[in-house]
Amino acid sequence: MARRLLAIWFPRLASDVSLRTRPVEGPFALTHRAGNADELRCLNAAAQAQGLHRGMPLADARALVPDLATRLADPVRETAALVALRRWVVRYAPQVATDGDDGLIADITGVAHLFGGEEDLRGDLQARLIRAGLNAQSAIAGSRGGAHALARHGGGIVPDGLLAERLGHLPVSALRISPEISEGLSRMGLSRIADLIPLPRAPLARRFGAGLVTTLDQMLGTMPEPVGAQPEAPQFGVRMTLPEPIGLTGDVMAGLDRLLERLCGKLASAHMGARRVRLELRRVDKATVTVEVGLARAMRDPERISALFRKGVEEVDSGYGIDALRIEAVVTEPLAPQQIGEAKVRQEDELNDLISRLGNRLGFDHVLRFLPAESRIPERSFLTVPAAYSEATSLPFRKRPRRPAMIFPPEPVTSASGHPPARFRWRRMSFTTLRAAGPERITPEWWLDDPAWRSGVRDYWRIETKEGPRLWLFHTPMAPAWAVQGTFL
């Protein structure tokens, strides 16, 4: 079967995307900063009709068209829009790839009859894009290069085997070559593609590089060129539009539950679990409210995720009502199927739910757990890490050297007498030493510059006092002083 390729070109993708959500009457342009000046990046038809063009300095454009409406360009959003369009075009063909930053290419070999032929397919595509408010040109041809060139020069359909005849009249710039090469060609009087076809290949390649000959062959279909569709990244998002706006928490939660059911089904089929879930509520006035929750462990249990959303949904200002919901698992992790119902698993699930609830209100950085670490420095002899991003690890228990149960930043001791002090004052209380064990010398880790350890080595003592408290005192011989850092059991 002959290959058929569909190319779609969006001449004003950036401005169309921007105007779709916030329409503007009259001339409009997107600007971006280039060097020291603002330049026009993309403009609508009204602006182009008044003589503006891409790459024009904004100041010149304003002088020509004083009532030009402008917005800042958002390249990230443009890329996202093209990716979204690529996903949409999958309805016409299984293999779709982006072509540059404003076009798409789809392999429609053998699928045109499903839409009633190539004419109808193209008509259907154009009609849908126009309805969506996007300017688009499409072309169907037997080669990728041919479809690409035709889409950018008027569009249309080239029947099988007539590439050279139908595309010959196009200028050489329609080939995917650099402007320097096309300028060089026109300087030699080769302005149309038809002029290139009969020329001997070797001198042409020697003069303008092999790339020109390759693109020419690819356009004429004598050299194959794959579509190279990017692998479809799994999308964990589902949406729902409502015929009537809703505003009650219960209604939103009911809608959310239905969406979560579908989302978790998707996650389960991909063996993934959600780690962060975002709910987008679109209001009637086109504003979008988002509620995001984090999960302590990857999971795909609709009821448990739904419970975490309740507080956020209750706080949402629904305005004149919400008419569309969209839920997306923003961060996902692989999650193998698990045996359910086991008591231990259930208890772990409940603990993770609790950590999720705490983390969503207090921040996941504030729900901590201890991990072992190798260091002689008391403050660094263990790690305090967020519980949501770590597994419980058993801490090795060592009886010696003795360590205090509670620790705090060093607090100075005053009126210490003797070594170790027989009497001292701390927190405005006087203590008398009953027994002292030590010293245990700890040297700072020279490879880490810790301001608290600038005073050099420390001699730690366990001091039992007559008053009761068993304290962890240290003496810094290099800057003689005593301080308390912890209390023993």
Add this chain to the structure above:
Amino acid sequence: MKILRDRPLSTAMTDPFSLAPARVLEAEGAGRNTFALFQASRHPGPLFWILPQHEPLRPMARGLPAGIGERLHLIETRSETDLLWAIEETLRARPSGLVIGEPAKPLSLTAGRRLQLAAEAGQTTGLLLIREGQGCNAAETRWKCDPAAGPADSTRHQWSLNKNKSGTLGLWAVQWDGATTACHMVSEAGQ
């Protein structure tokens, strides 16, 4: 008003330090952290230690009695409201073994009562470490804990039960060094 269920008569009358299950209690005094760790070693399951973010006194994982460090979750809160919310939420959750909270201000009767109901709902014991004299009337029991000096190689504590809604008060001198979950009573004659 919700009425708390009657507790079945405690079977552990012989052990004065077993805390009332599904209730919130208070501990004050310089040795309250030790008392909390002693109770933590006697409660199986995940432990939660909820404290204000600015609190400098923290448990040191390396020095805790065996088996506590890996079960302990440290929760930092930015405000008193968050702290009470976190205590209530952890008490209400079923898997929690023991919840230790450090409120910075005295609890109102309403807040204390709410925590009791949460503990009852989650069947969890809560222990609030309070400053001297900042107790709440809703507490089930109130302990005053102080470290005490003793003979060589001993870790003496003086634990006194100052308030008990259902039982008697008492004063005990004990010896507990974290090696076991049991503590030794110091005989009267030994003092």
